Amino acid sequence: MANRQQPSSMPIHKYGRYEQVDIPDRTWPDKRITTAPRWLSTDLRDGNQALIDPMSPVRKRAMFDLLVRMGYKEIEVGFPASGQTDYDFVRSIIEDPDAIPDDVTISVLTQAREDLIERTVESLKGAKRATVHLYNATAPVFRRVVFRGSKDDIKQIAVDGTRLVMEYAEKLLGPETEFGYQYSPEIFTDTELDFALEVCEAVMDVYQPGPGREIILNLPATVERSTPSTHADRFEWMHRNLSRREYVCLSVHPHNDRGTAVAAAELAVMAGADRVEGCLFGQGERTGNVDLVTLGMNLFSQGVDPQIDFSDIDEIRRTWEYCNQMEVHPRHPYVGDLVYTSFSGSHQDAIKKGFDAMEAEAKAKGVTVDDLEWAVPYLPIDPKDVGRSYEAVIRVNSQSGKGGVAYVLKNDHKLELPRRMQIEFSKIIQAKTDAEGGEITPADIWAVFQDEYLPNPDNPWGRIQVAGGQSTTDHDGVDTLTVQATVDGRETTLVGTGNGPISAFFDALQGIGIDVRLLDYQEHTMSEGASAQAASYIECAIGDKVLWGIGIDANTTRASLKAVVSAVNRATR
Numbered sequence: 348m349a350n351r352q353q354p355s356s357m358p359i360h361k362y363g364r365y366e367q368v369d370i371p372d373r374t375w376p377d378k379r380i381t382t383a384p385r386w387l388s389t390d391l392r393d394g395n396q397a398l399i400d401p402m403s404p405v406r407k408r409a410m411f412d413l414l415v416r417m418g419y420k421e422i423e424v425g426f427p428a429s430g431q432t433d434y435d436f437v438r439s440i441i442e443d444p445d446a447i448p449d450d451v452t453i454s455v456l457t458q459a460r461e462d463l464i465e466r467t468v469e470s471l472k473g474a475k476r477a478t479v480h481l482y483n484a485t486a487p488v489f490r491r492v493v494f495r496g497s498k499d500d501i502k503q504i505a506v507d508g509t510r511l512v513m514e515y516a517e518k519l520l521g522p523e524t525e526f527g528y529q530y531s532p533e534i535f536t537d538t539e540l541d542f543a544l545e546v547c548e549a550v551m552d553v554y555q556p557g558p559g560r561e562i563i564l565n566l567p568a569t570v571e572r573s574t575p576s577t578h579a580d581r582f583e584w585m586h587r588n589l590s591r592r593e594y595v596c597l598s599v600h601p602h603n604d605r606g607t608a609v610a611a612a613e614l615a616v617m618a619g620a621d622r623v624e625g626c627l628f629g630q631g632e633r634t635g636n637v638d639l640v641t642l643g644m645n646l647f648s649q650g651v652d653p654q655i656d657f658s659d660i661d662e663i664r665r666t667w668e669y670c671n672q673m674e675v676h677p678r679h680p681y682v683g684d685l686v687y688t689s690f691s692g693s694h695q696d697a698i699k700k701g702f703d704a705m706e707a708e709a710k711a712k713g714v715t716v717d718d719l720e721w722a723v724p725y726l727p728i729d730p731k732d733v734g735r736s737y738e739a740v741i742r743v744n745s746q747s748g749k750g751g752v753a754y755v756l757k758n759d760h761k762l763e764l765p766r767r768m769q770i771e772f773s774k775i776i777q778a779k780t781d782a783e784g785g786e787i788t789p790a791d792i793w794a795v796f797q798d799e800y801l802p803n804p805d806n807p808w809g810r811i812q813v814a815g816g817q818s819t820t821d822h823d824g825v826d827t828l829t830v831q832a833t834v835d836g837r838e839t840t841l842v843g844t845g846n847g848p849i850s851a852f853f854d855a856l857q858g859i860g861i862d863v864r865l866l867d868y869q870e871h872t873m874s875e876g877a878s879a880q881a882a883s884y885i886e887c888a889i890g891d892k893v894l895w896g897i898g899i900d901a902n903t904t905r906a907s908l909k910a911v912v913s914a915v916n917r918a919t920r
């Protein structure tokens with residue numbers, strides 16, 4: 348019977364329930380995302396405002412250039428009225444003819460205060476495509492505590508702010524600027540739905556969206572407060588109730604306070620959002636903005652083009668780390684150091700089988716693995732698609748099994764160990780990792796393998812070393828094998844007969860008192876072409892022991908004799 352959980356002593360009474368939305372005919376659960384939403388990166392604004400050390404102009408520019416290279420077409424570049432740094436940065440990219448591609452719209456944020464609006468619009472002079480983004484908080488606690496006003500007062504801030512933005516845009520911006528407008532009822536997540544709608548409608552009454560005149564209404568989860576499903580209900584409600592919907596770009600701006608920002612964004616898109624605002628790798632206030640990389644890669648992994656280039660994810664990450672002076676967590680989806688790595692045995696076994704199955708299927712169909720639908724267990728995407736190699740996919744420690752060790756030998760050394768040999772060798776590795784702890788690198792696995800099965804001339808061990816041999820076959824098909832060998836340090840010639848070189852060699856070994864019987868034999872070539880090496884694996888019963896040996900040689904007979912020597916020497920080691 349399960350242990351009974353006890354009530355905690357935490358102050359649960361301090362927190363209220365989040366209000367549900369009465370929308371029983373909700374449609375979002377049945378929707379699928381089949382195309383990428385519009386993306387806006389706010390790395391240079393919401394991301395930047397959350398940094399201990401905000402980005403310098405050089406770091407801002409590196410981030411801007413990265414976002415452009417990746418394919419973002421809407422980029423919030425700052426809060427120009429906050430100070431000279433942001434203002435100058437906006438001016439610097441507008442004045443640099445190479446900075447902003449013609450199809451990229453820059454966006455700037457402002458509070459609804461006249462002096463700030465004037466300065467904000469002024470910063471955009473000469474831009475080709477620019478959006479002013481105005482916000483004011485609409486939630487009850489802000490009305491009461493921050494603005495100390497009624498609902499009408501708060502609505503008036505939004506209305507006046509919108510009018511001022513329009514007036515200053517008219518006054519300060521020339522015809523070269525394609526001007527756009529965005530409004531955010533801040534803390535949408537805590538604002539009564541009908542009031543959020545009322546404020547958005549009042550803003551639209553001023554801005555008058557219509558054909559060729561879009562308004563972006565951005566509904567921020569400034570603080571994430573509910574399950575993604577309730578958040579989606581709120582989006583569906585707004586989506587259904589907004590007037591002039593065809594001229595509205597409905598935008599979602601999730602933060603990650605409950606750790607569900609990605610789900611909140613995805614469900615909001617299913618519920619009607621056209622556009623998602625976020626930051627790379629989830630940078631942003633407190634727990635961060637929604638992670639644009641995860642969102643984009645989630646689409647990619649479902650066969651939907653994110654319209655953003657993540658093919659060199661480590662370059663994106665390096666630039667991000669430089670700009671933000673922060674580090675990406677090793678478990679961060681799609682990019683962390685460990686996210687394509689398995690240590691545990693059953694995972695490694697399934698991954699190896701998955702790779703093998705894909706290779707076999709590709710071969711059977713006469714296509715490449717890249718032409719097939721990806722189906723490797725535990726790897727939601729092919730690491731290669733984001734510029735990662737397979738090196739880190741399987742790493743071996745005490746939690747690993749035969750599959751991982753076999754994967755390393757196959758991947759790095761083209762050796763396809765028979766199943767029982769995998770079990771034998773993995774026990775040797777297991778003993779080492781148990782004794783020493785930690786991880787064993789592929790180089791160390793190879794060193795142990797060589798030492799165990801492939802003693803080289805610099806490190807000879809075992810009773811027998813073979814220098815060369817000749818084999819002849821008589822009329823009856825009987826092979827006679829003559830081998831020049833060193834046995835127990837003495838040079839000698841061994842002779843044996845049998846119905847093949849291996850049985851002839853066993854016969855020769857009987858002559859010096861080594862009782863050896865063949866249990867299993869497998870071989871494969873290790874590469875294509877005339878100079879291809881072959882690997883032979885032999886399982887032998889030697890006395891009361893059962894052991895594997897391996898031999899590698901360009902000649903398959905020599906490879907198999909070496910494999911016998913490998914097993915025999917191991918028996919007396």
Ligand SMILES: CC(=O)SCCNC(=O)CCNC(=O)[C@H](O)C(C)(C)COP(=O)(O)OP(=O)(O)OC[C@H]1O[C@@H](n2cnc3c(N)ncnc32)[C@H](O)[C@@H]1OP(=O)(O)O
Pocket residue numbers: 393396426428429430456457458459460463482483484493494504533569
């Ligand atoms: C959720 C978000 O991310 S919103 C974006 C937040 N980002 C930033 O704040 C970064 C840039 N901000 C700044 O540099 C500064 O806050 C400035 C320059 C904008 C304003 O600075 P200050 O004039 O010193 O004001 P302060 O920062 O204290 O802001 C609070 C004042 O703004 C008012 N205010 C806050 N938001 C808004 C708004 N959206 N519209 C109008 N007034 C607002 C408050 O009521 C308060 O007014 P009060 O002083 O009369 O009580």
Ligand SMILES: CC(C)C(=O)C(=O)O
Pocket residue numbers: 393456482531533534565567568569570600602
């Ligand atoms: C200004 C708005 C969109 C914002 O950043 C937020 O509410 O989180």
